[in-house]
Amino acid sequence: MKKLIFTIFGSTGDLTSRKLLPALSKLYKDNKIPKETKIICLGRKDLNTKSYLTYMNDESSAPLDLKTLEQIVEYHKIQITDKNDYNELKKIISKETDNQTKQLYYLAIGPELFFDVAQNINHSGLIEKANENQLIIFEKPFGHDLKSAKKINQMLWEFFDEKQIYRIDHYLGKEMIQNIMMVRFANRIFEEVWYNRTIKNVKIIVKETDGIFNRGGYYDQSGALKDMVQSHLIQMLSMVSMEVPLSYHSEDVKNEKVKAIENVSFDSNSFIFGQYEGYLNEDKVNKDSKTETFVFIKAFVNTPRFKGVPFYLMTGKKLDQKESVIIVEFEETSEQRKWNLPLSTNKLYIKIAPDDGVGLKFNSKVPGLTGDVQEVELEYCAACNAVGNLSEAYEKLLLEATESHKTLFTRWDEIELSWKLIEHIKEKQTDPIIYNDYKALQVLIKEKMDVKMP
Ligand SMILES: NC(=O)c1ccc[n+]([C@@H]2O[C@H](COP(=O)([O-])OP(=O)(O)OC[C@H]3O[C@@H](n4cnc5c(N)ncnc54)[C@H](OP(=O)(O)O)[C@@H]3O)[C@@H](O)[C@H]2O)c1
Known part of the structure; x- marks a missing residue:
């Protein structure tokens, strides 16, 4: 050019x-x-x-x-x-x-x-x-x-x-979203265990501390489901759960993402909708609005690879911290099960924001004379290892477009299927609970679904 x-x-x-x-x-x-x-x-x-x-x-x-x-x-x-x-x-x-x-x-x-x-x-x-x-x-x-x-x-x-x-779904321009496929397919240790036999559950989390600023006109018609789940969270879910593509060319990757999205179902008893306290006082928000600013959903990807593995999707505003992360939790070891050992499960963290990187939690002996075990973390910080600053998502996306590379842009069938999923959820949507503290939401999720969200 x-x-x-x-x-x-x-x-x-x-x-x-x-x-x-x-x-x-x-x-x-x-x-x-x-x-x-x-x-x-x-x-x-x-x-x-x-x-x-x-x-x-x-x-x-x-x-x-x-x-x-x-x-x-x-x-x-x-x-x-x-x-x-x-x-x-x-x-x-x-x-x-x-x-x-x-x-x-x-x-x-x-x-x-x-x-x-x-x-x-x-x-x-x-x-x-x-x-x-x-x-x-x-x-x-x-x-x-x-x-x-x-x-x-x-x-x-x-x-x-x-x-x-x-x-555009600007999440696809983010460094660690692009890295999901690399981590999965370029590493034998992960490729080998990326199945329901070894994966216990997957958590896809996008937490924000901000409210809606002056976007009330848009947000009140949209809510967290349409604003975040329809696009960013379903995109992340499809990249974690897709099969190995025929090649890494745009169409082959999208074909596999689409097959994953086609196989998504939800446990409608799991749905939790929340609205932050004070939302109704925001500019351009309907005074009796039922729009959700928080969503928790248990989903499944019904493919032979992932059948039975819960995918917990959670996103919300005015929460305890700004964080986007995918956590893949692995099953207990056979020894752990056999002896009922008090060990932690292994967890892979794909950290998207604010710190881009990968973390792996595993069990290790406490150094010294004791035989005790502790959970430790290996951490890779992408920004610390980049030459200069990590590029912004829009830099990457605009550059890709100038070069006519379409992998990081969404194809119509991905969008269509995502909207279909949102319509299914909307059919079962209930009024939001009002929250002013993330801890209360954590307790509710634990009580209702027996899962601990970080
Ligand atoms: N801001 C973000 O970070 C962000 C992120 C993701 C997606 N988006 C999406 O990107 C789009 C633009 O977002 P934005 O935040 O830039 O919105 P914005 O600040 O409201 O700007 C909208 C632009 O559209 C122009 N416009 C509006 N009505 C017009 C009309 N009738 N005729 C001609 N021009 C008109 C405005 O011109 P005037 O200045 O003359 O009013 C302004 O340049 C939206 O669809 C938004 O949802 C935004």
């Missing part, structure tokens, strides 16, 4: 200031994207490139690399919902484009604008169907239920070829 034109719709929003511009300036500075890169930022605000960058810098939580961005960004005021404005946009982009130019169109806008913008992009000829140098990237949430997601997807297929469509 000689030249890159990266066009952002919704370029005055939070996602652009906090994620897209920092990622693009870093990629450019590190020479990961072409010298001839242009970022076309589109918005309805009355700004020019200079005042746009100043505005975005003020909006961003951390200072932007303005020196780099000034070299590559161009702001244009257009009404993205007005098809007439696309003639002007086409002229701007055509001026920069030859047949070696990669063109990426990034929709950093809410799904309610997807249809108009996608249609305008298509009708104006900015993207020609099947031209693989022209790609379109969509942000999560991909719909708000199965029906709306299907509608969006149908529309996309009308305008674009599947090869041109990139659906």
Whole structure:
């Protein structure tokens, strides 16, 4: 690729200031994207490139690399919902484009604008169907239920070829999510034991300490199930439980992930929904809202490999700590069972955030003259071993898209199946319990499901 034109719709929003511009300036500075890169930022605000960058810098939580961005960004005021404005946009982009130019169109806008913008992009000829140098990237949430997601997807297929469509789940750009397959398939010691005979249970946990900030309008319609489980948690579950893919090419990996998701079922008696105390006072939240900010679910993946192994999925806001982790707990040893020894079970930790890494807990003798045993941990810290800082998820995802690599983006059937699962859960959803303390939720889970969540 000689030249890159990266066009952002919704370029005055939070996602652009906090994620897209920092990622693009870093990629450019590190020479990961072409010298001839242009970022076309589109918005309805009355700004020019200079005042746009100043505005975005003020909006961003951390200072932007303005020196780099000034070299590559161009702001244009257009009404993205007005098809007439696309003639002007086409002229701007055509001026920069030859047949070696990669063109990426990034929709950093809410799904309610997807249809108009996608249609305008298509009708104006900015993207020609099947031209693989022209790609379109969509942000999560991909719909708000199965029906709306299907509608969006149908529309996309009308305008674009599947090869041109990139659906973002930014969790897939995270270092340790990418590492799940590596840990599983590149290590004999794990490959050998990745079965229901040896795995006792799997815990997939995403805990947050924050509330919903000013996202009440969106969050109250969504809740933890749609915001987190439908996307991030089901993606993680599929990567832990999938079979060995035929190859590590995108389609082969996705085929196996889909087969895993197809085999998921839930124990509906296990469901716990919670809402943090004070949620009803948040801005733009319905005063009698029943939206859940916490979910606990016991799931199963009914494949020969994993049949019978509980997968405990848990996510919530305003909990005790910020932590995303997958914990694979192994069965007791035969000696442990035979003698009823007071040993801990082995546990593999895939640590996603805030510390990226892998941990392995096992039993070892207490050093010294005693014969006592203790649980110890081997720990690998990915960030400590990286050259420079670990790259942000968006850096990785944008780079992958510029190189037309689709493995870290979700395919339609993954999204469709995930929405189906959410609809099953929703049928059995009960009113949330109010919590103000994670400990109370831990006790409830222990009493109800006899499982200790960390
Ligand atoms: N922020 C994140 O970290 C994050 C993470 C994952 C997914 N997402 C998703 O990404 C999308 C964008 O998120 P965001 O946080 O950047 O939202 P945001 O801060 O509300 O920004 C939305 C952008 O869309 C533009 N816009 C809204 N209505 C418009 C209209 N009728 N015509 C033209 N432009 C319009 C806004 O322009 P004005 O400035 O002119 O209003 C702004 O540039 C959402 O779907 C969100 O769910 C965001």
